[in-house]
Amino acid sequence: MNKKVLIITYYWPPAGGPGVQRWLKFVKYLPEFNIEPIVYCPSNPNYPIIDSSLIDEVSDQVTVLKQPISEPYKYAGLVSKKSKTISKGIIPEEKKQGVLEKLMLFIRGNFFIPDARKGWVKPSVNYLSTYISDYNIDTIITTGPPHSLHLIGLQLTEALGVRWVADFRDPWTSIGYHKKLKLTNSSQKKHKNLERKVLNTADKIIVTSQVTKKEFQQLTKQPITVITNGYDVVKTPAIVKDSKFTLSHIGSFLSERNPEILWKVLEDLRREDPSFKSDFELKLVGAVSDSVLDSIRNHNLSDCLDNVGYVSHLEAIKFQRETQLLLLVEIDSEDTKAIIPGKLFEYMVSECPIVAIGPTDSDVEVILKETNTGHYFNYDAYDALKATLKAYYEVYKKGSLKSNAIGLQKYSRRHLTQSLAHLIAWE
Numbered sequence: 001m002n003k004k005v006l007i008i009t010y011y012w013p014p015a016g017g018p019g020v021q022r023w024l025k026f027v028k029y030l031p032e033f034n035i036e037p038i039v040y041c042p043s044n045p046n047y048p049i050i051d052s053s054l055i056d057e058v059s060d061q062v063t064v065l066k067q068p069i070s071e072p073y074k075y076a077g078l079v080s081k082k083s084k085t086i087s088k089g090i091i092p093e094e095k096k097q098g099v100l101e102k103l104m105l106f107i108r109g110n111f112f113i114p115d116a117r118k119g120w121v122k123p124s125v126n127y128l129s130t131y132i133s134d135y136n137i138d139t140i141i142t143t144g145p146p147h148s149l150h151l152i153g154l155q156l157t158e159a160l161g162v163r164w165v166a167d168f169r170d171p172w173t174s175i176g177y178h179k180k181l182k183l184t185n186s187s188q189k190k191h192k193n194l195e196r197k198v199l200n201t202a203d204k205i206i207v208t209s210q211v212t213k214k215e216f217q218q219l220t221k222q223p224i225t226v227i228t229n230g231y232d233v234v235k236t237p238a239i240v241k242d243s244k245f246t247l248s249h250i251g252s253f254l255s256e257r258n259p260e261i262l263w264k265v266l267e268d269l270r271r272e273d274p275s276f277k278s279d280f281e282l283k284l285v286g287a288v289s290d291s292v293l294d295s296i297r298n299h300n301l302s303d304c305l306d307n308v309g310y311v312s313h314l315e316a317i318k319f320q321r322e323t324q325l326l327l328l329v330e331i332d333s334e335d336t337k338a339i340i341p342g343k344l345f346e347y348m349v350s351e352c353p354i355v356a357i358g359p360t361d362s363d364v365e366v367i368l369k370e371t372n373t374g375h376y377f378n379y380d381a382y383d384a385l386k387a388t389l390k391a392y393y394e395v396y397k398k399g400s401l402k403s404n405a406i407g408l409q410k411y412s413r414r415h416l417t418q419s420l421a422h423l424i425a426w427e
Contacts, residue, residue, distance in 0.1 A: 016051030033421035042069035166202035211338035248283040248323035263299035330358035
């Protein structure tokens with residue numbers, strides 16, 4: 001008989017973006033390891049990004065429970081464009097924030113602790129308490145952000161004694177955007193207390209990076225397991241590589257990820273080499289902040305920019321495989337060393353070299369080196385970045401630009417799910 005596990009998640013198809021991929025794929029493969037996943041998610045969520053193509057990836061055999069959720073952004077008669085932009089994680093720089101945006105961030109940070117989905121906790125606990133008892137569920141998993149879902153797990157385990165695994169796709173109080181919420185000292189203390197209580201009550205904790213594991217080990221003695229995000233085998237039509245020397249960024253391009261050093265390098269290469277200028281194209285696939293677009297324009301790169309906008313996940317995979325180079329950028333901050341974007345693993349199996357820019361000693365840098373899938377640069381590495389792009393361009397002109405990856409199997413979704421299944425099955 002398969003072991004049943006209840007997975008409590010906010011993001012589920014038709015949600016788009018990276019938040020949905022992790023548990024969509026775990027649910028896909030768990031039955032292979034004699035575990036029956038039961039998914040609990042909102043029936044009327046306010047997803048900032050929709051990708052209906054992901055619905056087809058959910059097996060008809062999976063039980064999906066849904067209950068209504070009330071979300072403030074949905075009902076706020078505030079300027080919808082601003083609220084949607086913030087809900088996507090694109091928070092303007094402090095100097096570019098208007099009065100309305102500052103007010104929205106203050107309210108979000110201080111009146112909705114830990115986040116704007118906190119109102120879903122009580123009705124979810126009431127509904128799931130009965131379901132868990134009726135169907136003899138002994139293990140639940142909560143995944144955040146939104147971290148309010150961990151409060152559902154906290155209350156269920158306190159009331160029913162079920163075993164609880166808390167999955168942190170991102171850190172809680174140390175993630176970059178947390179500091180932008182204009183928190184009062186009292187609110188910051190409430191966040192910290194909730195974080196510590198969750199970490200010390202959950203039976204097991206899952207994180208996606210070694211840096212987050214080290215951070216959480218300072219807060220709890222509970223066992224912490226690193227299970228990264230990964231890649232899945234996706235069948236796509238035959239790929240024809242871009243004829244241009246394309247550098248493509250897939251996913252949201254936030255204002256604080258604005259790599260001025262890269263724009264300067266590209267501006268100089270185009271000025272110094274007419275053939276590079278003729279061949280080069282910059283592709284941005286996904287939501288892009290205005291400050292990034294401003295910087296691109298200020299560095300005279302607008303004429304080589306293809307700003308594609310948001311596309312479905314399948315289309316994103318196609319862009320990844322067609323391009324000549326892939327760009328990965330993370331905020332230059334101590335807080336972001338733990339962030340491993342889910343797209344990194346899809347990048348790695350695209351056979352396109354990765355150009356990554358981010359903070360020193362990040363987990364991304366370690367993974368790129370061990371898999372031989374690209375080069376990693378800090379925000380002051382002008383000469384090294386320029387030399388690498390020139391070298392890639394020379395290989396491109398010979399028609400042989402590709403990565404030679406090693407050791408990728410451990411990042412496959414099936415392999416990662418096997419690790420998860422082993423953790424779930426503990427006695």
